[in-house]
Amino acid sequence: MFNRNNTIIGVILGCLPPLLLWLIFVIFLKNDAIIMDKPAIPYLIAIAMNLLMLRYCARKHFDLTSRGIMIATFACMLLIAIFKFR
Template sequence: MFKKNNLFLGVLYGLIVPVLAWLVFAIILKNETVILDRPVTPYLIAIGINLVMLRFSARAYLDKTSNGIMIATFVCTLLIFIFKIYAR
């Protein structure tokens, strides 16, 4: 999976798991796909998987890919917590 050292690919790799978690969780609950009223556990698991992917790309010395995964992970984390704060 990690063969090219590219920032854009790193961002894409980093967004795949959180988006899949959001879609799967929306399908399981069969409600509207709004992130605001959902439990945060699946998204935190997705962030943990992103951190594992970050570790593998860092061990392969793919610095730009690692930076892209890190950027996507931090953006997703910030969005989740911002949405959770304003959902109250």
């Protein structure tokens, strides 16, 4: 069995919500949803999902997994900010 308290698992878990929301909002909805009138909403939802996962892992004392989720959250949001401001 693998160790659940792992930074790599945290990074993977932290990248899932932004990727999932990108698939939902861009590919499936094709910008037809009313919520897409506000371009920051999908990213705020992804941050909220990551914060919930971060809170859960912190309460379970998965420190390395929490660190991985935090790293992925900051990296994804930094990439989004860079590409949105260009």
